[in-house]
Amino acid sequence: MKTKLPTQCPSCETLLSVSQLSCENCQTIVQGNYPLPIFLQLSPKEQEFILQFFLASGSLKEMASQLSISYPTVRNQLDDMIKHIKDLNI
Amino acid sequence: MMKLLNPIAFYNDRKLLIANLIIFAVGTALAVLVQAWFCSTIQLLFKSKINIYETTIENIIAISLLTLVFFTAGKIINKKTRLIDCLNLSLYTRIPFYIISLLNFNGALSRNMPIELEDGSIKIPPPSSLATDYIISFITSCLNIVVIIFLLVVIYRSFKTLSNAKKTSDYIIFVGIFLLVTILSPIIINLI
Numbered sequence: 001m002k003t004k005l006p007t008q009c010p011s012c013e014t015l016l017s018v019s020q021l022s023c024e025n026c027q028t029i030v031q032g033n034y035p036l037p038i039f040l041q042l043s044p045k046e047q048e049f050i051l052q053f054f055l056a057s058g059s060l061k062e063m064a065s066q067l068s069i070s071y072p073t074v075r076n077q078l079d080d081m082i083k084h085i086k087d088l089n090i
Numbered sequence: 091m092m093k094l095l096n097p098i099a100f101y102n103d104r105k106l107l108i109a110n111l112i113i114f115a116v117g118t119a120l121a122v123l124v125q126a127w128f129c130s131t132i133q134l135l136f137k138s139k140i141n142i143y144e145t146t147i148e149n150i151i152a153i154s155l156l157t158l159v160f161f162t163a164g165k166i167i168n169k170k171t172r173l174i175d176c177l178n179l180s181l182y183t184r185i186p187f188y189i190i191s192l193l194n195f196n197g198a199l200s201r202n203m204p205i206e207l208e209d210g211s212i213k214i215p216p217p218s219s220l221a222t223d224y225i226i227s228f229i230t231s232c233l234n235i236v237v238i239i240f241l242l243v244v245i246y247r248s249f250k251t252l253s254n255a256k257k258t259s260d261y262i263i264f265v266g267i268f269l270l271v272t273i274l275s276p277i278i279i280n281l282i
Binding site for chain 1: 098099100101102103168170172175251252254
């Protein structure tokens with residue numbers, strides 16, 4: 001089962017931060033307080049969109065063709081994500 | 091069905107434009123055949139005499155005005171709105187008019203409707219007592235209601251896609267411009 005990375009506190013909905021990282025090879029554990037990168041703060045659907053956008057060399061037309069949807073639909077998704085990322089930065 | 095209710099969201103713009111232009115040509119020719127008259131952006135009447143030149147020009151004006159409405163409102167809401175999407179939507183919204191005009195095959199619909207004669211006067215036919223005329227009127231009325239609902243859903247969804255409209259104020263801008271052009275369109279079509 002593919003588990004989903006939680007980004008928000010289930011109790012108070014505040015953005016979570018990374019406090020522990022571990023090496024699967026030698027079991028070394030690193031502890032600290034690291035902010036979650038912006039990419040990981042996005043929803044899985046938004047992360048998938050960015051990946052597709054990158055693989056399509058940043059061409060919205062190419063992406064629309066691959067996803068069998070129209071150009072305005074892809075452009076709207078991108079605009080909504082830009083707005084979301086700007087809101088996260090603030 | 092979802093694709094039919096929002097063609098702008100699913101179909102490639104160029105392919106949709108080619109399909110729409112073919113439907114426009116066929117629809118206009120059929121409208122001439124059944125004496126349909128596109129006297130405004132959202133109105134369809136019948137004339138006693140009609141020619142292909144006038145009908146084509148009237149249809150082009152109606153489509154251009156609708157495109158202007160979608161493009162103006164779209165540009166106000168979102169600067170990235172494209173003309174081709176607005177043109178596609180206006181051409182697409184004409185399709186139900188072509189289908190409705192087919193109901194007048196052999197004058198089935200227009201013989202009980204006020205008709206503009208060649209001298210410009212309006213001829214009002216006497217009330218019909220035929221049961222078939224009432225049935226035709228009933229079917230036409232039901233079909234018109236279905237078409238109006240279909241058009242409202244198509245325009246709402248497609249305009250949302252082409253302009254990325256989200257706020258209530260976006261729709262107020264669109265409805266305002268739409269009503270203004272709809273009121274002015276019969277005057278503009280009659281002037282040309």
